[in-house]
Amino acid sequence: MASPDTSFSAQQELDSYWEWWRSAGVEHDYREIPREWFESADDSAAVSAPVAKQNAEPLIEQNNAPPVRPAPSPPLAEAHMQRDNANTQPAEQNVPLPDSFDDILPWWQSSPALTMASGLGPRILPVLKSQPKLLIISDMPEEDDEEILFSGASGRLLSNILGTVNIETDQAAFLSLWPQYSLAPEMEMDKQAHWNIITSHLMELIAPQSIILCGKLANLVVTGNDLAENRRSLPNINHDGRSIPADVSLHPRTLLARPTMKRVAWKDWLRIGESLNEVGAVQP
Numbered sequence: 001m002a003s004p005d006t007s008f009s010a011q012q013e014l015d016s017y018w019e020w021w022r023s024a025g026v027e028h029d030y031r032e033i034p035r036e037w038f039e040s041a042d043d044s045a046a047v048s049a050p051v052a053k054q055n056a057e058p059l060i061e062q063n064n065a066p067p068v069r070p071a072p073s074p075p076l077a078e079a080h081m082q083r084d085n086a087n088t089q090p091a092e093q094n095v096p097l098p099d100s101f102d103d104i105l106p107w108w109q110s111s112p113a114l115t116m117a118s119g120l121g122p123r124i125l126p127v128l129k130s131q132p133k134l135l136i137i138s139d140m141p142e143e144d145d146e147e148i149l150f151s152g153a154s155g156r157l158l159s160n161i162l163g164t165v166n167i168e169t170d171q172a173a174f175l176s177l178w179p180q181y182s183l184a185p186e187m188e189m190d191k192q193a194h195w196n197i198i199t200s201h202l203m204e205l206i207a208p209q210s211i212i213l214c215g216k217l218a219n220l221v222v223t224g225n226d227l228a229e230n231r232r233s234l235p236n237i238n239h240d241g242r243s244i245p246a247d248v249s250l251h252p253r254t255l256l257a258r259p260t261m262k263r264v265a266w267k268d269w270l271r272i273g274e275s276l277n278e279v280g281a282v283q284p
Contacts, residue, residue, distance in 0.1 A: 097198065101130050101205045108179060113198060118187040119180030124149055128206060132173040134276070135208035137199070139217040140178045140185055142253060149174045154252035161252070161265075165273035173206055175199075177221050185217055195221045203237065203244075210276060211237060211244055215251035222246075231268070234275075247272045 098107040108114065109123060124141035125148050136150075136158070144152030150159075159169050177195050178188055188195065199222055203211070213219045219227045223235045227248050236243040249268040250261055 097201050098205065101128070104128060104202060104205060113194075114179045116178055116180055116182065116188055117190065118182040118184045119178065120183065121181055122147075123179035124176070124181070125179075126176060127174040129173050131207045131209070132171060133209050134167055134172040134212065135203065135206055135210070136172055136174050136212045136214060137203075137218050137222065138174070138176045138214050138251065139221075140176050141181050143181050145181070149176055153256060157252045157255065161269055165269060165276060167276065173208060175202060175206070177218060189217070189220070192221055196224075208244060211246040212272060213246060213248045215254065218251075219248055245275060247275050 096107075096111075097113065098104045105125060105128070108125060114123070124145050127149055138149065141149055142152045142154050145155070146152070149155075162169060162172065177199055178185070182188070213222055213227075213230070216227045219225060219230050222237065223230055223246075225235070227250075230246075230248045234248070235246045237246050238244075247268075249272065250265050254261055255265055
């Protein structure tokens with residue numbers, strides 16, 4: 001007897017694709033007005049990005065520590081001075097890295113180890129918790145992020161996408177390679193080894209159960225491979241004798257700027273959802 005045909009028809013795959021994006025709050029393909037991707041088109045409405053909730057919660061969820069807020073934005077001339085001096089900073093071995101999880105945010109605000117060649121504006125804080133189920137790593141903050149990572153439009157989209165794989169944002173931590181927004185982030189790749197040392201150390205202190213690398217530069221710095229190569233052969237990240245499963249996807253900013261990439265992201269997040277289920281990182 002012939003085995004039943006369990007393959008998806010083209011129509012079934014298309015229906016699954018649109019249902020997934022509806023679950024993520026993306027009903028239409030608005031190319032000229034990206035914010036219409038979200039469930040509320042009212043710009044004046046309060047948003048609940050993964051890390052910018054109306055009730056200000058501690059940014060580090062350990063020992064009830066108070067949130068640490070970034071310093072005010074430096075003048076533009078000071079930002080240019082940071083870029084001019086970026087290559088004169090001491091090598092990473094001469095700059096202390098944080099010794100513990102609790103030291104990360106104070107260090108992030110002031111350490112010269114994080115001086116960028118192309119950074120603009122204030123340093124934007126990561127959103128951390130110790131031993132989270134999931135750590136999402138971006139290359140840099142967004143231009144519309146305020147004080148904390150993923151507090152703008154990309155964060156709203158990411159929050160909706162996480163909901164489709166049954167991950168609550170309070171189960172995840174959010175980290176960037178660099179503390180500032182940049183118009184030319186490729187300039188930072190001249191110090192790729194430097195950023196790898198820093199990010200690897202922070203991952204060790206955070207100790208997540210699993211990791212998602214968002215975008216090309218995050219993949220290059222953390223693994224040495226580009227996003228496409230890592231998608232073909234998913235990496236494990238080895239730290240302190242343990243192997244942390246990692247996965248990859250397009251950055252939310254890419255989806256906002258290029259809606260035609262939604263299908264690629266859909267396939268990424270279907271795979272990510274299955275992987276997270278396998279490691280027990282999602283709620284039943």
